[in-house]
Amino acid sequence: MLGGAFFALGAGSAPPPRKVGGPSHMLGIGTDLVDVERFARAASRHGAGFLEGLFSPDEIASCSRLRRRSEHLAARFAAREALLKALGTGLVEGMSWRDMEVVPGVAPGVCGMELRGGVGEAARRLGVRRVHLAVATTRAVAMATVVLDG
Numbered sequence: 001m002l003g004g005a006f007f008a009l010g011a012g013s014a015p016p017p018r019k020v021g022g023p024s025h026m027l028g029i030g031t032d033l034v035d036v037e038r039f040a041r042a043a044s045r046h047g048a049g050f051l052e053g054l055f056s057p058d059e060i061a062s063c064s065r066l067r068r069r070s071e072h073l074a075a076r077f078a079a080r081e082a083l084l085k086a087l088g089t090g091l092v093e094g095m096s097w098r099d100m101e102v103v104p105g106v107a108p109g110v111c112g113m114e115l116r117g118g119v120g121e122a123a124r125r126l127g128v129r130r131v132h133l134a135v136a137t138t139r140a141v142a143m144a145t146v147v148l149d150g
Contacts, residue, residue: 027126028148030085032078033141039077040070054080054097062104074142075135076102082146083113083131087122094118102133111135113146126150 043050051060055076063072080100084090091097099119105112113131115123123131127150135144 024129024149026147027128027150028086028088029146030082030087031143031145032081032085033143034074034078034081036071036074036137036140036142039074039142043070043073056098056101059102068137068139071137071139071142075137075144078142078144079113079133079135079146082133082144083115083119086146086148087119087126087128089122092118095122102135123148 051073055063055073059073059076063069063076066072079102080097083100084095089095095118099115099117101114101116102111103114104110111133113133115128115131126148128148130149132147132149133144135142137143
């Protein structure tokens with residue numbers, strides 16, 4: 001499984017730039033926006049099977065404990081879409097939405113992604129060593145950006 005992290009960077013705290021070909025280089029970037037209300041309507045209309053087809057049991061359980069559940073689920077969906085854009089593949093045969101999981105990071109408010117199955121294999125073929133994930137939500141929109149390092 002590939003792990004990653006979201007790094008909250010304040011003014012003056014950005015890491016130094018990395019040279020391509022050095023110890024690490026960017027392989028892909030993807031961003032996605034999800035309309036929270038539209039996502040919530042789809043989840044309501046299609047029932048529990050909709051969420052179970054997209055998310056791991058741990059993700060569903062952790063979001064269910066939160067006050068604004070739909071925002072957090074929409075952000076996790078945006079993370080999946082952003083990852084597929086960063087890989088440059090979209091969701092193709094042999095891949096599943098559940099091959100991607102947003103997981104807690106090392107500190108509150110920090111998250112990463114675990115990849116397995118067809119998505120994990122595509123990432124390995126591309127040479128991905130690290131997945132960086134940034135998410136943001138409002139009551140209306142959930143956004144995620146994924147950067148892949150090799």
